[in-house]
Structures are given as structure tokens and as C-alpha cells.
Amino acid sequence: MSAVVQHPFVEALVAGGSALPATPLSWLNQRRATALERANALSVPSTRDEDWRFTDLAPLNRLHYQAPAAAVAAVDVAPFALPESALRLAFVDGVLAPALSDCGNAAAGVTAGTLVEGLKSHPALMEAHLAVHAPFEQQFFVALNTAWLRDGAYVHIAGHVTLPKPIHLLFISTRKDAAPCPRVLIVADTGAQCTVVEDYVSTTAEAYFNNAVTEIAVAANAHVKHVRVQRESLAAVHIGACAVSLAKDSSYVSQSVALGARLSRYNLDVVQQGEGAAAVIDGLALISGEQCADTHTVMDHAQPNGRCSQLHKTIVGDQAHAVFNGKVFVREGAQLTNSAQQSRNLLLSPRARVDTKPQLEIFADDVKCAHGATVGQLDAEQLFYLKSRGLPDGQARKLLTFAFGAEIVDRIPVPSLVAQLERAVMAQTQAGV
């Protein structure tokens, strides 16, 4: 396989996945083996593949493979802590750090722990959901993550239980050349409600590779809010995928924010499996320097009466490159679907670049679908207005840029995280632009 030869680091990762010890569960061994087979069979994506056309994986080649470390590094989690969270699961370089986690006051009906614990406590549920929703037949990095599936975070909300406080899943990277494959499974039973914050942070400025996969199963009438924050080291490579399955009349509301990583890619696939399900998909990428942030979303309306609204924003400075690909599928028979998508992009420098591709594929006639995309700079009239009020040009630009990004950040339902992110957005707009 010629493509793997060009990716010694990824090749070593695939080989590492085959060396993992077997688990006592045959179905899990089977799924891991199939994924490993696919990872071996698929070539590492290149810009020749339509899905990776604008995103070059070259930064991956500058990494050197190391076996996962045995000991968990000591980390101060205080800067990342969310005071209002009900519980926190902290993973350091892919391994759960009980000392940094806080599972003290979990409410009744809420299970949050490692996948290994989940496999013991809810084996049937695990078999029904784990490595089921995120397909890996064609997705190289999902296959790689699944082949490496040993542990991860597991959240289960029992039927009709409402958890008002957010659950914080914190993934901390501390080591150069580390290559964890974080895995998250969230299952919300009928009528359950929860908010989950999936947070990728680092304590190092070195390069490493994070290959994350999240699966979210939302049962009938359940409501899941999902916040995904990627604030990795500016040298890191972050590849993440999230697969969401929505049952009848359920809802999924998500905000994803990408601030860090030299190269980041996020694939969000939402499948509306039941009638009347609703989704909100918001995204923000704020990048500068030589960063590249790539977001691919798929909203698959497989059943009638679905609703989806999506707003994806990017702020691109210096020589950074933002990519957005949003696909909306309306399957045959998915009548009365109402789906709207917006891609808004702000270019701040002459060498910044944006590639955006909003797609509609519609096979039902009684639907309402719209998408829009804009790429441009700050509005001259808005600038003039602020300047007429006495703000200097630079100040006015920063304020408008901040406001552009804050529209997404302010939708996050966790106030302390909003404050943290607003500070980060403010710092970046002050520094970069």
C-alpha cells in the first residue's frame, strides 16, 4: 500500500493497534478486528480524495510514533475546570486519571465512567451502541480509533432522567508525539435530558496526534446538548469524528469550537432515524498563523418531519486555511423536512484562505431546504459606525471580529465555559488581527 509508506507514523499506529491484548468480550474483539482490517485496507486519505481535497495531512508525518506511556503525568486541571459541572472525567494522553476526575455527586440514573466500567455494568447496552453508530468501512481514522478501542468515556442517562448540570469530559494531552485515540459513548434513554462538554486541551506546546471518536445515541423524546471544544496545542494534529443517531421526536443541539491545533479536522454525522427529530449544529473555527481547521458535517434526514438549523462560522487570519463542507441529505420519503444551513466566513489577511462547500442532496418534494454561504471581510458600514463613535480602527475591527465569533460562543449553555472561550477569542483577536 503505497500511501502508508508515505505515512510511517500512521503505519506505526495501525501496527500498534494490532498489538493490543484481546478483551473478554468476543463481540468487541470482533469489531476491533474488523476495524483493524479496514484500517489496513484503506489508504491514508490524501488531497486526491474528494473528502480531503483541501486538507493536507503532511503535519502527521513530522511525528514519531511512541508506545503509550504507562504512568499518568501530573496535571493541574484548575484552568480547565468548569465549576457548574455535575461531574468530570479527565483523561491524560488517553488514559483516565481518577485523581483529576470528580465523580462525587452523580445523580440517580446517571452513569458516567470509563468504557471498561460500562462494559461490566451495561454489557447489552454497550453491544447495541459501541462502535455501531460511527461507521468505519470508509473512514480511515474512525477505523484506526476503533482498532485501538480499549477505554474511553461512557455516559448513560436512564429514561426520563434530567441532568441539569453539564458533564465535563476533559481530554488532556501532555506529551510530544503522543497519539491517543479517545473514545466517547453517550447514551440518552427515552425522555432523558443531559448536557455534555467534550473538551480537548493540552499542557504542552509540542506536536502530538489526537484521533477522537464520539458516538451519541439519543432515544425517543430524549434531548442531548453537546459542546465540543478543541483547544489543542498549536503544533498538534487533531482528527475527530462524532456520529449522532436521533430517534423519534428527540433533539440534539451542538456547538463545536475549534481554536487550537496546527491541523484539525472534525466530522459530525447526524442521522435522523426517527420522525420529527430536530438538530441544531453550530460551529466556530478561529484560526491564525499556519493553522488549518476543517469541518465536515452531514445532516441525514432519513425520516419525515425532521428539522435542522446550522450555522458555521470561521475567522481566518494570517496564512490560516479554513475548510467547511456541510451536506444535507433529504432521503426519499422524508417529507416535510425543514433544513437550513449557513456558512459565514471572515477573512482577515491577504494570505488567509477559505474553502466552503454547502451541499444539498434532496430526494423528496415537499421539503423546505436552504443554504447560504458568505465569504468576506468586516462590513465597512459597521466599521464606520464604530469609528464615528470614536473607536480607533484597530479597536473597532477587533470588536467586530470578536462579536462575529461570540455569536456562536454565546450559544453554549455553560456560563463558565462561555467566559473561558470569550477570553480565548478575545486574546486571539487582540493578538492575531
Next chain:
Amino acid sequence: MSSTAALEQLVNQPYRHGFVTDIESDTAPKGLNEDIIRFISAKKAEPEWLLEFRLKAYRHWLTMTPPTWPNVTYPTVDFQNITYYSAPKAKKKLASMDEVDPELLKTFEKLGVPMNERAALAGVAVDVIFDSVSVATTYKQKLADVGIIFCSISEAVREHPDLVRKYMGSVVPTGDNFYAALNSAVFTDGSFCYIPKGVKCPMELSTYFRINTQESGQFERTLIVAEDGASVSYLEGCTAPKFDTNQLHAAVVELVAMDNADIKYSTVQNWYAGDEKGVGGIYNFVTKRGLCRGVNSRISWTQVETGSAITWKYPSCVLRGDNSVGEFYSVALTNHYQQADTGTKMIHIGKNTRSTIVSKGISAGHSNNSYRGLVRIAPTAAGARNYSQCDSMLIGSKCGANTFPYIDVRNPSGKVEHEATTSKIGEDQLFYFQQRGIGAEEAISMIINGFCKDVFQQLPMEFAVEATKLLGLKLEGSVG
């Protein structure tokens, strides 16, 4: 009567232009190799450089594979099972319209193109292409008086070799894509138009293409050059007889606009689309591209696509000159099992370049209609501006409408806006018409014409009338 049933009846309209003209053809054996290319070149008594041009394209073509990215499915085309040259037997030169083969004239009559009358009445010069060889050219003298060259490509190669050599392949290089390379290797005829400096073409130029001999692919080549300050409006209309075997059509159209020049290219395409089971029909794989080379130049594409089993067509504008303008107005109607993957590319290179895209897709039956477009703002294109709008309408629940807009911006002063919507004809809209005493069929026709109005307004008057009729014809049916 339910409106769905009415719609189904409306969109099922048999092809009116299906008949075969019986004219002897001088046909090359099937298949493609260097000998066939030499045969075509020799038949047309071409100069050495053109043969080299063809052979270079052919050799490049051999290394290429057909594109698989369009959202269309069809059986693999056997390029060795196609006749690459077929021409009506050479006859003595014709001095007037009276000498044109009456059979041929009858064909145009059936198509509703009374050429002589139409030419005289409408002031339109029709350079008639009939199965690859130009048979008659009218109004040539009138054009020659102002210095405009309007003739077939073969004639241009003979009479104006320097011009053809200078511009052919300058917009669409021989190795541009699979079908453009094939066309460059085997193109048989087409139109050539040259507007000298400062000349405004006094009439609309128009050409009728028509595929006739069964299984003969048509490989037309059109080249239009507008010099500084020149302007021209060019019309192309297409109809074809009914056949069951798929016919391949791979045309190349190149437009070159120099400083302050203005080219408007309008197409009405109504080739045979296959029957209601999806059998037969034309494969229309066309490369159309315009180059705004000079400052303040403008190229405008308008197309009404209603025919062909498969359409693969992206009329594009390369906006190289500062302040140049590119426009694309399109209506694509698909019915039965037709597939269309069409759109445009706007490549902004010069400063303050502007482009507008208005695309209207209508899908009915089991058809699949895709808009695929690219807007690229290069780092050099300061102050570039694009506005795109693509709307789709679905008639029936078995059809599909897709949009794939690619937006690639590398200059912060560029401004790109894209909007797309998908809808169906509303029950309340229909109800409103009907309660005013307007029947369902007429109401649908009016709603669809309203939906396409932004595009039809761009067409020259005669074509606008024809396009409105054509859409009506396609959607016409008995309402019980």
C-alpha cells in the same frame, strides 16, 4: 383532480422532433486510433499544425480516464464503437439557399426553423451545422461588410489559419479534461467567429446543431474572439432526432474577450432525452469556457437545458482582466430518467472582477438534477465580488435535486455570497390561480415561468419566446 396527477401528466410530453433525415453520409469506420485522426484531418484537407494539435490531444487523451465525480450514472462508453466522422457527401458549392438539399430544408422546416424566412424576418444569420459539415451560411456578406468573420471552423482553418492557430486551445487546452481532449483530437466542425476592434455585431449570430447519423458522436468546436471594444451575441439551439442508441456529444466552446469586449452566449438545448423508461438519449459532455483577457471585458452565459439523457456541462468564466465581469444564467429541466450535473466556474484573477450566478433547476419524474459550481477568488483578485443563487424545484417525490457549490476564497477583500433554496409548487399558489379561474396546467406553466424569469430575461428576444414555449411543451399535457 389531484395536482400530483396533473403534474405527472403535464411533464410527460413525447419528443416532437424525432425523425431521421435520409441523406447519404461519407462515414469513417468505427473506432479511434491515430489513423482515424489522420483520416479526419486528410478529409478536411487540414494543415500540418492542426494534425499535430489533434495527435497531441489524442496521445494525452490515451493517458486520461473519464471523470467519475459527476453525480450521474451511465454505462461505460465504448469509445471504439463510435463513428468519429460522418459528413453529407461533398457537393458543388452552393450559391444560394435554393441549391440546398431540399431534404435538408424540409428537416429544418419540421424543426420550425424556416431558415430563409427566419433569417430575413429576424435578421439572424444562421450558420447551419448539419452532421458536422457546414452546408449553408447566410448573411455572410452583411457581416463581412463590417469586418466580422463568421464561418465554420473548417473554413476558418482554410481562410484564416493564423487566427485559428493563435486562439484555438488557448482557453481550453488540449489536455484540459477527458472529453475536451477527445474533442481536440477528433472535432469535425463547428463555428468560428471573429469580431474586429471596436465592432458591434449588427445582428444576433446563431447556429443550429443537429445530430443525425445514428451512432455518430458529434464533436463540435466553437471559437469566438472579440477584439478590443467589440461586442457580439451568439445563440446556439439544439434539437435531435429520436434514437434508441445513446449518442455521445462532446463539444468544446472557447470564448476570448479582449479589453472592453462583450460576449453573450445563449444556448437552448433540447436534444433527445430518452423515452419515459430512460432508454436512449444523448450524452452531452461539454466543455465551455470563456476567458476575459482584457480589462472591463464581459462574458455572459445563458443556458436553457431541457434535453439530453445526461448533461455534464459547466460554462465557465476566467476573469483575468481587471474589472471584468462574468455571468451565468441557467435553467435546467429534467424529466423521466434524465440526469443533469451542470453549473459554472467563476475564476477571479483580476482586480475588481465581478460575477453573478443564477441557476434554476426543475426536476420531475425519476430525474436527478445537480448544480455544481465553483467560485474561486485568487490572491490577486482584490475587490472581487460574487453573488450566486441556485434554486431548485421538485415536481413529484421520485426525483432528486442537489447542489454542490465550491467556494474557494484566498483574498480578504473578496466578497462571496451564495444562496440556495429547494421548494415545490405550493398548494396555495395553485389554489390562488384556480380560484381566479386559471386551470391547473396553465397555472403550473405560469408558476414555472415565473420561477425561471430571472434567466429568461437574459435571453435574446427570439430565444426567450422559444424557451418559454419549450418549457411549456415539456410540461404540457392533458389535464382531465
